[in-house]
Amino acid sequence: xxxxxxxxxxxxxxxxxxxxxxxxxxxxxxxxxxxxxxxxxxxxxxxxxxxxxxxxxxxxxxxxxxxxxxxxxxxxxxxxxxxxxxxxxxxxxxxxxxxxxxxxxxxxxxxxxxxxxxxxxxxxxxxxxxxxxxxxxxxxxxxxxxxxxxxxxxxxxxxxxxxxxxxxxxxxxxxxxxxxxxxxxxxxxxxxxxxxxxxxxxxxxxxxxxxxxxxxxxxxxxxxxxxxxxxxxxxxxxxxxxxxxxxxxxxxxxxxxxxxxxxxxxxxxxxxxxxxxxxxxxxxxxxxxxxxxxxxxxxxxxxxxxxxxxxxxxxxxxxxxxxxxxxxx
Amino acid sequence: xxxxxxxxxxxxxxxxxxxxxxxxxxxxxxxxxxxxxxxxxxxxxxxxxxxxxxxxxxxxxxxxxxxxxxxxxxxxxxxxxxxxxxxxxxxxxxxxxxxxxxxxxxxxxxxxxxxxxxxxxxxxxxxxxxxxxxxxxxxxxxxxxxxxxxxxxxxxxxxxxxxxxxxxxxxxxxxxxxxxxxxxxxxxxxxxxxxxxxxxxxxxxxxxxxxxxxxxxxxxxxxxxxxxxxxxxxxxxxxxxxxxxxxxxxxxxxxxxxxxxxxxxxxxxxxxxxxxxxxxxxxxxxxxxxxxxxxxxxxxxxxxxxxxxxxxxxxxxxxxxxxxxxxxxxxxxxxxxxxxxxxxxxxxxxxx
Ligand SMILES: Nc1ncnc2c1ncn2[C@@H]1O[C@H](COP(=O)(O)OP(=O)(O)OP(=O)(O)O)[C@@H](O)[C@H]1O
Ligand SMILES: [Mg+2]
Numbered sequence: 001x002x003x004x005x006x007x008x009x010x011x012x013x014x015x016x017x018x019x020x021x022x023x024x025x026x027x028x029x030x031x032x033x034x035x036x037x038x039x040x041x042x043x044x045x046x047x048x049x050x051x052x053x054x055x056x057x058x059x060x061x062x063x064x065x066x067x068x069x070x071x072x073x074x075x076x077x078x079x080x081x082x083x084x085x086x087x088x089x090x091x092x093x094x095x096x097x098x099x100x101x102x103x104x105x106x107x108x109x110x111x112x113x114x115x116x117x118x119x120x121x122x123x124x125x126x127x128x129x130x131x132x133x134x135x136x137x138x139x140x141x142x143x144x145x146x147x148x149x150x151x152x153x154x155x156x157x158x159x160x161x162x163x164x165x166x167x168x169x170x171x172x173x174x175x176x177x178x179x180x181x182x183x184x185x186x187x188x189x190x191x192x193x194x195x196x197x198x199x200x201x202x203x204x205x206x207x208x209x210x211x212x213x214x215x216x217x218x219x220x221x222x223x224x225x226x227x228x229x230x231x232x233x234x235x236x237x238x239x240x241x242x243x244x245x246x247x248x249x250x251x252x253x254x255x256x257x258x259x260x261x262x263x264x265x266x267x268x269x270x271x272x273x274x275x276x277x278x279x280x281x282x283x284x285x286x287x288x289x290x291x292x293x294x295x296x297x298x299x300x301x302x303x304x305x306x307x308x309x310x311x312x313x314x315x316x317x318x319x320x321x322x323x324x325x326x327x328x329x
Numbered sequence: 330x331x332x333x334x335x336x337x338x339x340x341x342x343x344x345x346x347x348x349x350x351x352x353x354x355x356x357x358x359x360x361x362x363x364x365x366x367x368x369x370x371x372x373x374x375x376x377x378x379x380x381x382x383x384x385x386x387x388x389x390x391x392x393x394x395x396x397x398x399x400x401x402x403x404x405x406x407x408x409x410x411x412x413x414x415x416x417x418x419x420x421x422x423x424x425x426x427x428x429x430x431x432x433x434x435x436x437x438x439x440x441x442x443x444x445x446x447x448x449x450x451x452x453x454x455x456x457x458x459x460x461x462x463x464x465x466x467x468x469x470x471x472x473x474x475x476x477x478x479x480x481x482x483x484x485x486x487x488x489x490x491x492x493x494x495x496x497x498x499x500x501x502x503x504x505x506x507x508x509x510x511x512x513x514x515x516x517x518x519x520x521x522x523x524x525x526x527x528x529x530x531x532x533x534x535x536x537x538x539x540x541x542x543x544x545x546x547x548x549x550x551x552x553x554x555x556x557x558x559x560x561x562x563x564x565x566x567x568x569x570x571x572x573x574x575x576x577x578x579x580x581x582x583x584x585x586x587x588x589x590x591x592x593x594x595x596x597x598x599x600x601x602x603x604x605x606x607x608x609x610x611x612x613x614x615x616x617x618x619x620x621x622x623x624x625x626x627x628x629x630x631x632x633x634x635x636x637x638x639x640x641x642x643x644x645x646x647x648x649x650x651x652x653x654x655x656x657x658x659x660x661x662x663x664x665x666x667x668x669x670x671x672x673x674x675x676x677x678x679x680x681x
Contacts, residue, residue, distance in 0.1 A: 222415070224411050227415065228415035231407060232432055233433060238432065242428070
């Protein structure tokens with residue numbers, strides 16, 4: 001009860017004051033705009049509308065990013081040390097510093113992106129003409145609703161390992177032992193497979209998302225086009241290759257670049273399942289460890305900037321492509 | 330080049346939704362057949378079954394001598410022009426037309442010759458590099474035609490290809506299509522709901538209503554000898570006059586006049602039909618005459634149509650355009666008895 005009473009002023013503030021401030025802002029700026037001569041108004045008005053958004057982006061994105069750049073050039077005590085932090089992260093090619101993490105991010109980038117696109121596309125096409133389409137698709141979409149931590153825990157069970165003479169509790173090892181009669185594998189600590197095991201778990205989690213978006217694009221292709229292609233003598237595979245896929249291409253690119261960004265930001269699955277041990281580290285996890293476990297803000301910031309630089313080209317490409325899709329409608 | 334036969338074809342979507350019922354028609358090789366009927370009567374469905382885009386519920390469809398019920402659309406060697414054109418939006422005009430040829434694994438040089446030939450015929454030379462998006466409706470329509478004619482298919486299907494064009498362009502394209510048919514020497518099946526298109530373009534016309542084939546014949550036959558009340562009312566503008574009448578022997582008696590029919594019919598009630606051009610101001614000796622109270626006068630320059638009452642019945646007359654008439658006038662008109670129709674009251678079939 002106490003809590004509730006304490007919260008009342010906050011509640012009043014949120015319900016009354018926030019809309020009031022918004023209203024005052026809108027009315028006030030519109031009043032100011034009206035004071036201007038007719039010709040100026042269209043040029044000035046948009047700035048008042050994007051103003052708040054710009055303010056928020058500056059305060060919460062641009063300034064911290066600049067702060068990170070500064071931190072990455074400092075030592076623990078805030079002294080300027082030039083590029084030493086970057087040197088420490090990138091100096092020892094191929095296995096020292098951040099290189100394992102960079103290599104793994106490249107794995108993620110390629111495998112995660114391609115497999116998700118591939119499965120998403122296949123599922124979207126295959127289920128497009130199925131009778132219980134919406135139910136089936138809901139099922140495949142379901143992993144999206146699971147928090148990635150829970151997802152990692154579930155897959156942790158799938159991959160769990162018991163010594164060869166003990167009963168296998170992990171699904172995968174159960175199959176390996178009982179169906180293929182092989183020795184159980186340490187899926188998460190064996191460096192030859194563990195990265196792929198992590199990536200597979202993440203793929204399972206996101207494929208539904210790709211499928212839903214691709215399937216929307218597929219539905220947007222008029223049925224008459226496919227009929228025309230059939231009458232023109234094209235088989236179903238040719239139709240997919242020559243008509244369906246090219247028409248879905250813009251969407252595939254947008255989904256693909258989004259996935260690339262997801263892959264570069266990969267963290268949760270790795271953090272929960274291996275904490276980046278056994279050569280499964282990725283940049284985001286390394287950044288986290290440097291900051292919170294090694295108390296090395298300079299190193300963490302340097303990793304963050306490396307990640308940022310990797311994401312920027314993809315981001316720009318994505319925005320361009322998005323505009324191209326919009327323009328095509 | 331092939332004939333097409335519909336043999337007792339039925340299309341059923343569900344047990345109680347039958348959209349094409351016992352459809353029988355033989356379309357000859359190189360014929361221009363028009364399939365006409367009101368919206369929703371099943372014309373497109375009949376065409377799509379032939380193209381292989383719709384399953385056939387019952388009966389058989391033959392192209393030439395070959396039954397195609399279970400042949401996939403891509404193997405039927407049919408070209409189709411869709412109402413919405415269905416051009417591939419991501420391909421240039423050239424590639425749109427080349428696509429069906431590439432599907433036949435034709436040599437590049439041969440494809441090029443054919444596409445350029447078709448684009449010359451259709452006046453598309455200057456647009457070959459453009460995407461369909463950058464074309465006008467009429468140009469797109471021609472690309473759709475081009476994509477069909479490059480292949481020299483066995484049968485050419487057109488589903489209301491002119492319905493998106495303005496009146497002038499539609500008139501032009503109508504003529505071009507007929508010319509194309511003469512040049513290509515291929516079987517054409519043309520679907521429309523426009524009876525003017527049907528009358529002007531078809532070698533023969535098949536009229537459908539509510540999924541049932543009503544009559545097949547040349548435009549002349551259908552105009553002069555409609556098989557039933559529906560066909561008589563569907564073909565011809567303004568529509569045929571229908572007045573209730575009763576017959577005894579060879580005399581038909583309507584509320585405002587009496588006519589002598591060329592042959593005697595079983596006595597009974599029915600509908601007397603005669604076209605507006607049978608009602609004229611040129612009153613011939615011995616033919617029936619009546620007085621019409623004019624409601625509306627429609628002057629078209631070459632023609633003048635009067636809409637009015639005779640006895641208790643609504644009648645349309647086509648009179649000399651120079652005749653001075655105003656709404657409300659009473660005019661004396663004569664009936665040309667050479668082309669009278671009489672339809673049975675119950676079956677609505679033509680008895681005369
Ligand atoms: N999938 C379907 N299920 C049930 N009925 C359908 C289906 N598709 C079409 N129909 C019905 O079949 C009938 C014939 O359709 P069709 O498209 O052949 O008409 P149409 O003669 O081509 O008409 P229009 O001139 O308007 O194109 C229509 O009444 C339509 O409602
Ligand atoms: Mg139709």
